[in-house]
Amino acid sequence: MTLAPLSPDTVTQYAERGSWSTSSDLQDRDFADAAVVPGPPAPEAPEVPTDLSAISTRELRILSNQLYRILDVDFPPFGVREDYEAVAEALEGRDARAAEQTESAKLREKFRDNTVSSRFELFHDGVMVGYVKYDMRAGRIRLLETVVGPTYGRSGLEPVLIRQALLSAHKRRLAPIPYCRHAQAFLAENPQFRALIPVG
Numbered sequence: 001m002t003l004a005p006l007s008p009d010t011v012t013q014y015a016e017r018g019s020w021s022t023s024s025d026l027q028d029r030d031f032a033d034a035a036v037v038p039g040p041p042a043p044e045a046p047e048v049p050t051d052l053s054a055i056s057t058r059e060l061r062i063l064s065n066q067l068y069r070i071l072d073v074d075f076p077p078f079g080v081r082e083d084y085e086a087v088a089e090a091l092e093g094r095d096a097r098a099a100e101q102t103e104s105a106k107l108r109e110k111f112r113d114n115t116v117s118s119r120f121e122l123f124h125d126g127v128m129v130g131y132v133k134y135d136m137r138a139g140r141i142r143l144l145e146t147v148v149g150p151t152y153g154r155s156g157l158e159p160v161l162i163r164q165a166l167l168s169a170h171k172r173r174l175a176p177i178p179y180c181r182h183a184q185a186f187l188a189e190n191p192q193f194r195a196l197i198p199v200g
Helices: 008-017 023-028 057-071 080-108 158-171 181-189 191-196
Strands: 111-114 119-124 127-137 140-148 175-178
Touching (some): 057 080, 140 158, 158 175, 158 191, 181 191
Parallel strands (some): 140 175
Antiparallel strands (some): 127 140
């Protein structure tokens, strides 16, 4: 199908009906009056406290989401990126500590009293990771030494061992006496367990 070129008569007909816009029509229009549709307003940056340890993990997550939404624009406000990185780092630290506590909780479940060797032992995957050596006389149990294997030296298992040893002694109606420095440090940090220690 071929299109026939417009004849001068056809052009005149269209111009008379006002079907076409000419360049002079466009020059007469004022484009400044055209309505500008504003985009959605940019969200305001939330206040980020200087001490992030003072707020809860839930509040940190909400703050992280708010800051991330503000960063997801072409030109984020000054300082928002640094705030977001600080909040994200605080969240990662809390997640790591929670994972360590979960691991300690798993280890806590595998605790036993080895009466033959006179020690409370802690196992993980069938491997002993630490123990509390004790001596028992006349209804008293003396906590002599706390030992944690070199692989688990930084896992913070000493308090787990001491807590379980004190609770085990209490269940058996034995009076624990803390000779071990780890036991003494645990009692200093956890005064609620001092009631188990005999006076005098």
